[in-house]
Amino acid sequence: MGVRYIETNTQPKHARVGIVVSRWNSNITDRMLEGALKVLKGNGVEDKNIIVAHCPGSFELPLAVQFMLDSKPLDGVIALGVVIRGGTPHFEYVCEAVTEGILNVNQKSGKPVAFGVLTTDDVKQALERVGEEGNKGGEAALALLEMISLKQNLNN
Ligand code: DLZ
Secondary structure, three states, X not given: OOOOOOOOOOOOOOOOEEEEEEOOOHHHHHHHHHHHHHHHHHOOOOHHHXXXXXXXXXXXXXXXXXXXXXXXXXXXXXXXXXXXXXXXXXXHHHHHHHHHHHHHHHHXXXXXXXXXXXXXXXXHHHHOOOOOOOOHXXXXXXXXXXXXXXXXXXXX
């Protein structure tokens, strides 16, 4: 028997997706949300299968994602936040907490949680990553869709 390759794509069937958006730097996270929604809809995810909620800051993202997974039947969640070095003396702590926290939710839940958290030196760097092209919210959405597809196809 030959090697069996599992195909993946960014258009999983009937995907149910949650998005949690941090309110800190909301002028930037709002654009990431727009980018994520555009990619989800462009890849066939129906409005009725998308749920969006906000949380106070990036530090809260992991628990907010866990709340969402515990309360709604979702295939995965996109976590969106922006931590700016100039904006916090706790930059490293917040970055480390959210990175490890999201990783833990991935592993504990067995559901994909896409890491759409920008960690930049300043607002300019963050704004450069949330335009029409190369929108990091959209990229996180693509990663999530591919992970949902991988799980679906492994089960087939
Ligand atoms: C407190 C804080 C600071 C100073 N900076 C940021 C930031 O740049 N990005 C962000 O998402 N959140 C920041 N926060 C808020 C923390 O994430 C958290 O909401 C608070 O410490 C309350 O737990």
